Amino acid sequence: MLAIGDVTAIPIAGGRFLPKAGVFAEAEAEVVARNIAADLARQRPPATFDGKGACFGELSDGRAAFATDDFYATEAPDVHFRQPRKRWHLAKVAFEQYWTRCGVSR
Ligand SMILES: Cc1cc2nc3c(=O)[nH]c(=O)nc-3n(C[C@H](O)[C@H](O)[C@H](O)COP(=O)(O)OP(=O)(O)OC[C@H]3O[C@@H](n4cnc5c(N)ncnc54)[C@H](O)[C@@H]3O)c2cc1C
Numbered sequence: 001m002l003a004i005g006d007v008t009a010i011p012i013a014g015g016r017f018l019p020k021a022g023v024f025a026e027a028e029a030e031v032v033a034r035n036i037a038a039d040l041a042r043q044r045p046p047a048t049f050d051g052k053g054a055c056f057g058e059l060s061d062g063r064a065a066f067a068t069d070d071f072y073a074t075e076a077p078d079v080h081f082r083q084p085r086k087r088w089h090l091a092k093v094a095f096e097q098y099w100t101r102c103g104v105s106r
Helices: 022-040 086-105
Strands: 052-058 064-070 078-085
Touching: 022 052, 052 086, 064 086, 078 086
Parallel strands: none
Antiparallel strands: 052 064, 064 078
16 A cells, blocks of 8 residues: 555445545554554564445434445445434544544644
8 A cells, every 4th residue: 555545546346436534544544554563573564454434424413323334345335324323423422532532632
């Protein structure tokens, strides 16, 4: 991998491209970090980006939907939607707070 994040255009099944999303940028960054660490330790690069991610869809009534996806599935992107629930909204808020804290602690 020569680049990560939104600057990339990664082809997937069906002639499409991997969506540009923070969840993928983060996963790609983790692969790069692991591989750099392995390289420094003179080990074989252990990690490859697997095209998997997840996202919330806020409904603004205290509920959110949630989806997990595998964009490297062979035929077409494999996306599983969960029904809108309050618990997904709470999970989204926790996710947001996690990233807000990450930004503050730098
Ligand atoms: C409104 C909106 C909502 C989104 N919602 C979601 C979401 O719910 N879930 C999700 O997963 N993704 C979401 N995304 C997508 C997500 O924000 C991006 O996919 C992600 O930020 C890409 O990360 P990146 O590091 O590749 O690029 P960026 O986050 O764009 O970071 C690139 C950085 O490089 C800097 N830069 C650019 N040029 C130069 C230069 N010449 N020199 C130095 N620095 C430079 C920029 O200032 C920027 O800080 C959303 C995007 C938008 C716009």
